[in-house]
Amino acid sequence: MTGSLSAIDLSVRYETPHGAVHALRHVDIEAHPGEVIGIVGESGCGKSTLVTALANLLPANARIDGSISYNGVDLAKLDAHHQRLLRGDEIALVSQDPMTAFNPVLTIGDQLVDFQHHRKDLGRAQKRARIAAMLGRVGIADAERRMNSYPHELSGGMRQRVAIAASLLTDPGLLIADEPTTALDVTMEAQIIHLLRELRRDYNGIIIVVSHHLGVIAELCDRVYVMYAGEVVEGGEVDAIFHDARHPYTQALLACDPARFHERLDRLPTIPGSLPNLTQPPMGCVYAPRCDRAFAPCGSVAPPLVKLSASHVARCHAVTP
């Protein structure tokens, strides 16, 4: 089953003893079957909170406002039981760190059999056969033997392949890959990106890829959302974002990507300043304190979402269509 996903005016805050942390504010995103959506931003910008909310895995101290609609169902309003029924069936999450993603005392095969628990129509032998086939598909040779291995007996790259195989086994309509290559070295990263590109050819659900690595997003995605301090500051087609970025933050982020330098630099460029304190988000634009194009209204008035083309939007006072 496949359906569209949209988050409308989605806000998430974490209640802590030191006050509420507004991790996500007024986020609008949408995704359609067959699309690969990228979410990019620096550490602490709310990427993980966003996908954790989409996968219904927020911790108990999180409060959600707004709606997450998947296939016509509002996920934010479902009770815990129905949320659980969607996880591992309609919605699958490939987690961040393949080193710690699997239970260390159970074999890979044992865990992957359990992960197919929604498939009541399959017996254990059938589930194991599906695992073997899927492990082969993600490029693991000797799948039968690997199923009897424990996680620590596999390399990091292999574990990430197993993690991807695990999520594909459930035939999800929505596949979320949270930093799928962050914990891997560059060779492994290239291999995993190659694998994801191959897999998307015969997958017709939605894939959401989270990364702070611009190259990964450019390689994999159709559309990109750029996040900063819990807000989506710019969104659009990959080409539009990488070649015609309009938001000052996106431009600064691109300017800091070492892969895009043509000559050797003495110092790597950085964006001066740091993220605002999310317990007290600023009244105006979240990026204003670090922005070199900030002017009068930026400090006090929240910027509107400016529509630049059919799919290209930016949240900035300085941008005009």
Added chain:
Amino acid sequence: MLAYAVKRIGLGLLILVLVMIAMYAAVFLVPGDPATVALGPRATPELKRLLIERMGLDQPVWWQIVEFFRNALTGNLGYDVWSNRPVSTLVLEALPNTLILGLTALTVALLIGVPLGCLSVMRRGTTADAIIGVLSVGVIAVPSFVVAIYSLLLFAVTLRWLPAIGAGEAGDFVSQAKALIMPAAAIALGWIGYIARMVRASMMEVMGEPHIRTARSFGLPEWKIVSKYALRIAIIPTISLVAVGLGSILSSAVFVEAVFARPGIGKLITDAVNTRNYPVVMGTVLIMTAIYVSITIAADLLIARLDPRVRDVFRG
């Protein structure tokens, strides 16, 4: 794994030898003449000399130890000074009663304590969790002989539901089981609390690990995550605790057997110490140490079996 097992067993044998050397050193160092204490002040010198010879106390200490182990290797643990019966027979008669008592107590404690710990984790932060926490600390704080005496007063004296003393009629299972209830409960109660708290603490830690999030992200039901994914890891420290605690279970059996006048190792060893019956003390201590050491080794091997990472460390 085999090399690991051999190493552990070798270490266990070394512990046995060291314990026995310490025991003999203690007898040697304790002031007073054991024969005078045992026979009383009016004993004749001939009688005292005879007793000292029978206990082998006229030999040098190192020779006594060597003799003891040489005999022990052939299954001879010496003879009871008073009844002249072989110590091995006395121990073998008493041992089943104590083992049944200890193992029943431990099984009951595990069967109640582990699920309580799991329940605490599944209902963390709720009233149920708080009640389990308070009760656990409460029962840990009550010594087993206090439980023994009060349950004796309530169930044996006032209500007359259960027998007050003994281990039940030989061959009558119902009577033996009834005689087992109070002593086993007296030992188990504190351990239920220990195990529940231990399981809760180590499981809370495991529940925060990323692989639990993975299991959740696949929508596995919470009871399955707790009972399969978390418990397999969280039970490991509990196994170590229980293995070490078996020593204290056996020593609380000494008190409990005394309160309920229940035949067993505890009663055997208290009586032997009171009458300075050294061969019986030595033989019993040897057997108890051997049991304790084997349980510790068994627990280590079980942990290696449960955790493939430990297994691999010792494979190489």
